[in-house]
Amino acid sequence: MINSGDGGSTKKRNIVSRRMFILTAGKVIIFGGIIARLFSLQINNNKKYLNLSDENRLREWRLPPIRGDFKDYFGNIIAGNVEIFQLHVVPEEVTNFKVLMFRLRKILNLSDNEYRKIIKKKNSQKPWETLIISNNLSWEEFSKINLYLHELNGAKPVLSIARNYPFKDNYSHVLGYVSQASLEDINRNEVIKNNHVPGLKVGKTGLEKTYEKKLIGTNGVQRYEVNAFGKRVKELDHEKGKKGDNIRITIDTEIQKFLTESLKDKSGSISVMDIYTGEIVAIQSSPTFDPNMFIYGIGNEEWKKITKNPLNPLLNKTLSGLYSPGSTIKPIVALSALENSVIKKNFKVRCKGKIELFGQTYHCWKDKGHGLMDLRNAVKQSCDTYFYEVARLLGVDRLKKTAEDFGLGKKVLENSFFEEKKGIVPSTEWKKDVLGKNWVLGETLITGIGQGYIQTTPLQLCLMTAQLANGGYKIKPKIIVEKNQMNANQIKFKMKQNFIKHKFDKAQSLLDRTQNIFKNKENLFTPLFNDKKNIEFVLDSMYGATNEIMGTSYSSRIEDDFYQFAGKTGTAQVKRITEQARKLDLKTSEIPYEDRDHALYVAFGPYKNPRYAVSIIVEHGGSGSSTAAPIAKDLFKLIIDRHQLRENKGKEINSGENV
Amino acid sequence: MFKETSYTNRLTFFQKIRSIDLILISCVLILGVISTFAMYSSEGGQMLYYTKSHLLRFSAFFILMIFLSFIRLKLFHSISYFLYLIVLLLLLYASFYGITVSGSQRWINLYFINLQPSELMKIAIILCFAKFYHRMQIDNVNSFRNLIVPIIILIMPMFLVISQPDLGTTILIALSGIIVIWLSGVNIKYFISSFIILVISTPFFISFLKPYQKLRILTFFDPEKDPLGAGYQIIQSKIAVGSGGLSGKGFLQGTQSYLEFLPEKHTDFIFTLFSEEFGFIGSIGLLLVYSILIYRIIYIGSISRNFFSKLFCYGYGSSIFIYIAVNMSMVLGLLPIVGSPLPIMSYGGSSMLATMVGLGVVLSSKIYHKQIIA
Incomplete structure (x- = not known):
């Protein structure tokens, strides 16, 4: 009964088989589902998952x-x-x-x-x-x-x-x-x-x-x-x-090395510029540091040594150092006065060592006074009293115009240095806007000798001198070498052309022309003057200052025509000189370092056929004639000796040498 | 009847050899070879510990399977309950003295092998039920006593395994048992009503789940939510399979596996590795081998004259199917990750042992398919 053959068993067999059939059908469906899933993953979405697997395994x-x-x-x-x-x-x-x-x-x-x-x-x-x-x-x-x-x-x-x-x-x-x-x-x-x-x-x-x-x-x-x-x-x-x-930059390493050497143990700056191409031939600020130290992170001690140095080695003084120009501004004051017909060349002032204005005493650097001065002698001997008078007649606003034309009060290299400063060329309007006070006449007087609010960078003074030395034409300073630039002769030719054009444009007012210079870059190499004779006169007076007896930098002169240069010294007061100190008449070495005057010198050379402009500043160096001007003597020798080399290289670069 | 019995008992060795199922054995051998290659690939193309150990186990248990196939079916029938009891005791032993690995106390240290009794229970439960229903008349199946006893038989090991805790194996044991109960002819209404009760009580059961098990189920529904944590396995497995494409990246070229993106690649995720290297074609091929194996087991059940082997073969064939379906669905992101190995392919001694013992019984059923157990 239990085993095969009887009815119960058959019935059971049928039930088992039927139920097994249902199960099997279920299995087929499930396997079908798994195959469908495999198909969807491996065939339909293969690309997607291949990308994901590559994302997993590949790293860059x-x-x-x-x-x-x-x-x-x-x-x-x-x-x-x-x-x-x-x-x-x-x-x-x-x-x-x-x-x-x-x-x-x-x-x-x-x-x-x-x-x-x-x-x-x-x-x-x-x-x-x-x-x-x-x-x-x-x-x-x-x-x-x-x-x-x-x-x-x-x-x-x-x-x-x-x-x-x-x-x-x-x-x-x-x-x-x-x-x-x-x-x-x-x-x-x-x-x-x-x-x-x-x-x-x-x-x-x-x-x-x-x-x-x-x-x-x-x-x-x-x-x-x-x-x-x-x-x-x-x-x-x-x-x-x-x-x-x-x-490639425009700097000549040999001259650069000379600058470093000249400024050794001093705080200051020297710049050298080609007065036609505007190329900066050398530019150094002192004290300096070794930039290789920074590559792997500078040590704490070395960093402290640099930042704690009172002479501020990290500051690029040439571009970011702001100084009173002192007497180096005088050629511009003289030019401005002549251009604006405020005075004539033979305008005379008697210098007694000081003048008084509204109860305030204004001193000349020479206590005894220069005696009767004309304009040329006043520049040559740097007579302060004379320039107080000229400034008074000129007024600060007209001076500002000329100073800005010649490059003061704005960035020289525009976009090349983040750290470059603009400086200040004050005016009545400027004082009202910035300080909220009215301009005082006394401030005009001291601006006339480059003191007071006026602030310039050494490079601005260099550009100023260059634009005077090239005959009064606008140039564009640069530090990066570019191909296919005009050479000095082409520029000189262009300047002559512009000068002729300028003569015929007499109808244009001075104001219009000045505005054009600001607006339009194409004004490059156009005259910044009204009358060529005025520029020539200023250059000649600077010649006098360096190459004639009684000139402030006479002792630094070179008599050889080939190297001969002309310049203007400057001594910028750091601190107001008290009456007491004035009486003591201390020597530079007797004054504490921080109170000593800054020594400045701007120059151009060779005088007969100028090509380079130089500006030198030695912080707290005493007077321009004793500290700054002597550096120029050797510097010009080196620059002029290397001139031909530079010219030849310039030709090579322009004819397409690889940068 | 007696005649037949004596006839089968008198089978000579050569008769036995002749009636052994060669197709089934071929399928097992093919899977053995494939799994060894997959294991070799999982070790970056080197013959290291896993490959050697897998090959050794496969060989040893394959021989065991052949040996078992020559044993008279009657013997399996007579020791079924005893076997169930032994495995149940082993489970009990494991729950007290077992080795704990990653928070789960599943293994018994037998010195030469770490035995996982829960894997053996997958076979034992089928054997036990096959015997239980073997002699039962169809009219008695639905009696109260015959309904309650199988439930107790099934609940006891499930309880021991779930408390290890091992959700995956518990589910597989339950499904194996239920399939035999289903085959035996228990009224469908009981299945439907217990299914409804299960659905209703699911929230209650979920509260008993371990936090990691809950997390697995949650991440199954949204693996992208935590791509570096719990969802990582599913995502990486899908990437591996998907990037395999039609023909795969080639043997030993599976970047997901040899660059270690694939988790547990020797065990639960062996199919992923295989599928990445051999692609859609290889995967279908593997499924085909498994299908033939299952078909063969069910075929042997259908030609068996006695209910014990019929129920066992049907039950075991269906169980193997379930193991495969659960494992593949899991690695393909169709089911939550619950630990469940792929029969023969996955690394694991106990699973291999259980599979081979089951197949041994199936082969014995083939040889003695005409036999009737009194």
């Missing part, structure tokens, strides 16, 4: 871009890239990290502080990430490590690339320096943001900062396959980046 590492070089006018590299030796360790590959570090510490003489920093860094990163033990090994350290390398399992001496300034402190202010990009740098500059990799060095000041876009280059890219933990498994692709553009 951006390599730091290689920065473009800076070259001087003669093509020498003044900021380049050098190969440096670094020591890397990948902690994961080291069998015994502690032992290795112990050995390295001994070989490299790591201080406790440095050692702690490395350990801290190690703990903050993944074990397969590279740990940089030393950024810049000396050759000795490098060879020592290579010698012991078989015992230093896991240490890797690596060749890397770093910024290098071969002329060290000669170009610190012009080029600035590079250092690790800060968050601010990244946020402010789109190019840095796009090319940023950890440890990227970017320009912090100077041309390095301004021309970041050109210099930075593009990232190289390394593509790696990585595992789920981010460890690189193998390199798939290596794309080389593009080096940044090279930039």
Whole structure:
């Protein structure tokens, strides 16, 4: 009964089979569902998941871009890239990290502080990430490590690339320096943001900062396959980046070196400019520093030494230092007075050492007085009393116009330096707007001798002198070499053309012309004067100041025509001289350093056929004739000796030499 | 009847060899080879611990399977209850003295192997029910006593396994048991009503789930919510399978697996690895092998003359199907992640042992398919 054959069993068999059939049908449906799912994942959405899997496994590492070089006018590299030796360790590959570090510490003489920093860094990163033990090994350290390398399992001496300034402190202010990009740098500059990799060095000041876009280059890219933990498994692709553009600047390193030497142990600045092309031949601010220090982060002590220095080495005094021009403004005052027909050349004033105005006494630098002065003698001997009178007649607003025409009160290099300052050329309107007070006549008098509110940068004074020396034509100063520029002869020709045109335009009022100069850049090389004779007269009086007896810089003169230069000294008061001090008549060396006058000198040369303008300032140097002018003597010799070399190079550059 | 019995008992060794099911054995061997290659790939193309150990276990248990297939079916029938009791005791032992791995106390240390009794229970429960319903007349199936006893038999191991805790195996044990109960002819209304009760009481059960189990179920519904945490496995598995495409990335070329994006690639996710490297075509091929295997088991059940082996084969064939379906649905993101291995393919001694024992019984059923158990 229980087994086969009877009815119950058959019934049971049928039930089991029927139910098994239902189950099987269910299974077919479920397998169908699984196959459909496989189809949807692997066939329909294959692309999507293939992308996702590539996203998983592929990682790109951006390599730091290689920065473009800076070259001087003669093509020498003044900021380049050098190969440096670094020591890397990948902690994961080291069998015994502690032992290795112990050995390295001994070989490299790591201080406790440095050692702690490395350990801290190690703990903050993944074990397969590279740990940089030393950024810049000396050759000795490098060879020592290579010698012991078989015992230093896991240490890797690596060749890397770093910024290098071969002329060290000669170009610190012009080029600035590079250092690790800060968050601010990244946020402010789109190019840095796009090319940023950890440890990227970017320009912090100077041309390095301004021309970041050109210099930075593009990232190289390394593509790696990585595992789920981010460890690189193998390199798939290596794309080389593009080096940044090279930039050639107009500076002559030999002259630059001379400037550095001349300003050694002094605080101040010298600029040299081509009076036709506007090229800055040399420009130095002192004290200076070695920009190579900043590349791997400057040490705390060195940083303090620089920032705590009262002479302020970080300030580019040529562009950002503001000084009273002192007597160097006098040629402009004289010119302005002549141009505005306020006085004639033979206008005479008797100098008694001081004048009084509304109960206020205004002193001439010469207590005894110069006696009867005409304009030429007043410039030559720098008679203050004479210029008080001229300024009084001229008024500050007309003076301002001339001063601004000749480059004071606005940036000289416009967009080349973030740190450049504008300075101040005061006027009645300016005082009302800025200080909210009315102009006082006494202020006009002291502005006439370059004191008071007037503030100029040394480079502005240099441009002023250049534009006087070239016969009174507008030029455009520049520091970056560009191709296909007009040379000096072409510029001279252009100036002559413009002068002729200018003569026929007499109908135009002076005001219109001045406005045009501001509005239109095409006014380049156009006359800044009304009457050519006035310029010639001012230049001649400057000749007198340097090359004739009684001239303020007579002792610094060169008699050889080939080198002969003309200039105007200036002594800018830092502190108001009290009546008491005036009576004591102290020598410079007897006055405390901070109270000593700034010494200034502006000059151009060679006198017969001028080509270069110079401005020199020595902070707290005493008087212009004793401290600043003597520097000019050797400087002009060097500049003029190198002139032909420069001319030849200029031709080469214009005919298309590679920058 | 007696004649037939004596006839089958007198089967010679060669007769046995001749009637062994070669198709089923071929399927098992193919799966063994595929799984060894997959294991080899999971170790990055090296013959390391998992591959060696997997191959060794497969070989050993394959021999065991062949050995079991020559054993008289009657023996399995007679020890079914005993086997169930032994496994139940092992489960009880495991819940007191078991080894705890990642928060779950599932294993018994037998020194040469870590035994997971819950895996064995998947077979034991089918054997036990097959015997239970073997002699039962169809009219008695729905009696109160015959309804309550199977429930007790089923609930006891489920309780022990869920408290380990191991949700996946619990569900698989329950499904295996229910299938045999279903096959035995229990009235459909009981299934429907218990299903309704289950649905209603689900919220109540969920409150008993461990937090990680809840998280798994939640992430199943929205894996993108926590792509680096609990959803990671599902997302990475789908990426691996999807990126395999039509023909796969090639043997040893599965980037998801050898770059370690794939979790648990030797065990639950072995299919993902296989599917990434061999693509849609390979996956369909693997499914085909499994389908033939299941078909063969069910076929053997259908030709069996006695109810014990019929119920066992039907039940076991369906269980294997469920293991496969649950595992694949899980790695393809169709079901929440509950630990459940893919038979023969996944690394795991106990699972392999249970599978091979089951197949041994199936093969024995084939050899003795004409036998009738009194």
